[in-house]
Amino acid sequence: MGILNNIGEEFKTRNFSIYGQWTGILCILLCIAVGIANIFHVSLILIFSIICLCTGLILIFLEIPFLLRICPTSKVFDDTIRKFHSLWGRAAFYLTGALVQWLSLTVQSTSLIAAAVLLTLAGLFYAAAALKGQEFMGSKTLGGAGVAQMMV
Template identity: 65%
Template sequence: MTIAEEFRSRNFSIYGQWTGVLCIILCFALGIANIFHFHWIILFSVICLICSFILIFVEIPLLLRICPTSPAFDAFIRRFETNYMRAAIYLVMSIIQWLSLIAYATSLIAAAVFLLIAACFYALAGVKGQGFVGSKTLGGQGVAQMIV
C-alpha cells in the first residue's frame, strides 16, 4: 500500500499517525527554538522536547526493535497501541503546551494546535470504530516483524 492509497483509505488513524510525525518534527524544532528564553517558558520547551522523543517511539514502531530501550520504557510505549490511548496522550501533551500561554505566547502554540489535531484524528478513529492501522511507510503492519 502506497502513501496515497493509505490516505485514500479514509482511516483516521492513518491521518493521526502522519499528523503525529509532523508533531514530532514541530515539537523538536519548537522545543529547541524556545529553550533559549530566559523565563520559565524553558520548562515547557523541555517538556516539548521530551514529548518529541516519546512520540518518535509511539509513532514509529520500528524504532522499538532497532534502538536499545529498557523493558519498562517498552511497556510504557506499548500502552499506546489503541486509538483512544493515542488520543489521550496527544491530548495531554497538547494541554501541557496550551498551558505555556500562562507564561506568555510563543511558537509552542503551533505544537499545541497540531498535537490537538492528532488527538482529534485518533479520537475520530476510535469513535468510528476503526481499528488502529499503522502506516507501512513508518514501519507498521509487518515491517517490524520482517526485520527480526
C-alpha cells in the same frame, strides 16, 4: 513514486488513524524544533519547551514502532510506550501533550502554540478513529501495520 502512491492509497482509506499517524510524524518534527527554539527562554517557558522536546522524542517511538526493536531501550520504557498503542491511548497522549503546550500560553505566547495546535489535531484524529470503531492502520511507509502489531 512508489512511496507517494502508498501514502496516497493510505489517505484514500478514510481511516482516521492513518491521518493521526502522519500528523504525529509532523508533531515529532515540530515538537523537537520548537522545543529547541524555545529552550533559550529565561522564564517558565523553559519548562514547557523541555516538555515539548521530550514529547517529540517519545512520539518517535510511539509512531515508528520499529525503533523499539532496533534501539536499546529499557523494559520499563518499552512497556510505557506500549500502553499508548491503542487508539484511545494515543488520543490521550496527544491531547495531554497538547494541553500542556496550550498552558504555556498562560506564561507567554511563543511558537509552542504551533505544537499545541498540531498535537490537538493528531489527538482528535485518533479519537475520531476510536469513536468510529476503526482499527489502527499503521503506515506501510513507516514500517507497516505488521511491525506495529509485533510491538503490541
